[in-house]
Amino acid sequence: MPLDFEFTDEQELFRKVVRTFAQNELAPWVRYIDKYGEEKQGHEKVKELEEKARRLGIQFLVLPKEYGGAGEGYVTAGIAAEELSRVFGTVPVGGISTFARFLYEYGNQEQKDRWLRALVRGDLELGFAITEPSGGSDVVSMQTRAERKGDVYVLEGEKGPVGGVRWSDAFVVFAKTSPEKGARGVSAFIVDANTPGIDKYYFNAIGRKHYGLGGYRFRGVEIPVENRIGEEGKGIYMLFGFFDWARALYGLECAACGLGALDELIDFVKNRKTFGQPLGKWESIQFRISEHYTRLEMARWYCYRTLWMKDRGLPISKESAMCKWFSSEAALAAANDCLQMKGAVAYTDECLDEYRIRTLRGSTIGEGTTEMMKIVIGRELLGKEFVPYR
Numbered sequence: 513m514p515l516d517f518e519f520t521d522e523q524e525l526f527r528k529v530v531r532t533f534a535q536n537e538l539a540p541w542v543r544y545i546d547k548y549g550e551e552k553q554g555h556e557k558v559k560e561l562e563e564k565a566r567r568l569g570i571q572f573l574v575l576p577k578e579y580g581g582a583g584e585g586y587v588t589a590g591i592a593a594e595e596l597s598r599v600f601g602t603v604p605v606g607g608i609s610t611f612a613r614f615l616y617e618y619g620n621q622e623q624k625d626r627w628l629r630a631l632v633r634g635d636l637e638l639g640f641a642i643t644e645p646s647g648g649s650d651v652v653s654m655q656t657r658a659e660r661k662g663d664v665y666v667l668e669g670e671k672g673p674v675g676g677v678r679w680s681d682a683f684v685v686f687a688k689t690s691p692e693k694g695a696r697g698v699s700a701f702i703v704d705a706n707t708p709g710i711d712k713y714y715f716n717a718i719g720r721k722h723y724g725l726g727g728y729r730f731r732g733v734e735i736p737v738e739n740r741i742g743e744e745g746k747g748i749y750m751l752f753g754f755f756d757w758a759r760a761l762y763g764l765e766c767a768a769c770g771l772g773a774l775d776e777l778i779d780f781v782k783n784r785k786t787f788g789q790p791l792g793k794w795e796s797i798q799f800r801i802s803e804h805y806t807r808l809e810m811a812r813w814y815c816y817r818t819l820w821m822k823d824r825g826l827p828i829s830k831e832s833a834m835c836k837w838f839s840s841e842a843a844l845a846a847a848n849d850c851l852q853m854k855g856a857v858a859y860t861d862e863c864l865d866e867y868r869i870r871t872l873r874g875s876t877i878g879e880g881t882t883e884m885m886k887i888v889i890g891r892e893l894l895g896k897e898f899v900p901y902r
């Protein structure tokens with residue numbers, strides 16, 4: 513009997529710890545971070561919560577213990593992502609190991625000692641800069657160049673909108689080192705955000721304010737050769753490997769956000785009366801709740817299955833793309849309909865519905881759009897010769 517859907521006792525206990533943290537520590541600050549997330553005070557609150565999460569062992573779950581992580585698997589990371597997002601709508605505390613795991617997997621010893629350890633201590637804020645103003649989906653056609661000149665690479669170009677620009681001390685940037693080689697010509701670098709030649713700008717996002725969306729312009733930015741992560745030309749492969757599991761976690765985040773909206777709605781429709789009956793007695797209401805719940809529960813379990821596959825070292829490109837697009841779209845539709853079923857009160861900041869919609873609106877775009885996810889799935893099902901952009 514190898515098929516087993518049960519979490520271990522330790523995982524169930526861990527879920528309770530994260531849930532308690534989310535309800536007691538995060539919930540009171542949702543609106544505050546939404547309002548001030550792009551300002552210093554909001555960012556300081558996020559940092560304070562991150563510190564608490566770190567002390568509880570909720571962060572850096574898939575990082576080995578020798579680097580200060582929890583040495584847990586991806587399913588356990590999924591539990592944390594789910595519990596935090598059910599309350600907050602997304603994961604506010606440092607992306608749960610994602611950047612740390614990237615540095616661990618692809619960085620050399622010196623980079624791990626310098627950057628990874630600082631990240632785990634909370635002394636470093638790190639961002640990822642892939643998207644360019646000319647387009648994010650077609651990553652391989654990126655324009656940013658990193659030309660080797662002796663002991664440095666010289667960076668020219670622009671990245672944006674990307675997360676963390678307001679706060680990052682450093683960021684991982686993907687740039688062309690051999691433009692003529694296409695996907696094989698992209699390399700990754702870790703860059704100190706205060707290096708001369710970097711000009712920053714900021715966006716006012718409609719949701720996920722704590723992301724600090726903005727952009728970087730690079731004019732003659734010198735990056736020491738030792739800051740290149742992995743081999744020259746391997747950037748795209750590292751990036752796609754990272755996206756594979758990050759997208760499955762992202763899917764869980766979204767499903768949890770939608771389920772959080774349904775939890776509140778169910779309480780609401782039991783009490784709110786129209787035409788002498790609780791709203792929950794009307795078939796139209798009940799059916800919609802049932803439909804959203806079914807989609808989100810199915811999405812949730814598919815995300816766990818994908819993370820379970822990752823824990824077993826199986827390939828998950830297709831599965832994680834399915835998690836990402838389906839969960840984000842199902843959750844956005846659920847959140848939108850929850851607002852409708854509550855009526856006007858949910859169109860105000862009395863309820864979290866409008867907040868969840870703004871949060872989830874970004875989820876169908878960030879880390880690869882719904883359309884790109886379908887291209888990935890199509891490629892895996894039909895074969896590489898069927899990708900539409902070739």
Ligand SMILES: Cc1cc2nc3c(=O)[nH]c(=O)nc-3n(C[C@H](O)[C@H](O)[C@H](O)COP(=O)(O)OP(=O)(O)OC[C@H]3O[C@@H](n4cnc5c(N)ncnc54)[C@H](O)[C@@H]3O)c2cc1C
Pocket residue numbers: 639640641642643644645646647648649650673674675676720723874875877878879880881882883884900
């Ligand atoms: C909340 C949030 C956080 C983000 N954080 C980061 C970050 O930290 N780092 C980073 O680098 N980027 C980040 N991004 C940017 C994100 O990765 C890009 O927005 C995304 O990859 C899409 O790129 P684009 O916005 O340039 O849209 P485009 O690539 O210009 O596409 C525009 C639209 O056309 C569709 N489209 C494009 N090509 C096709 C096609 N062949 N067939 C059908 N439809 C197509 C797309 O799906 C999209 O809907 C973030 C975005 C959001 C919303």
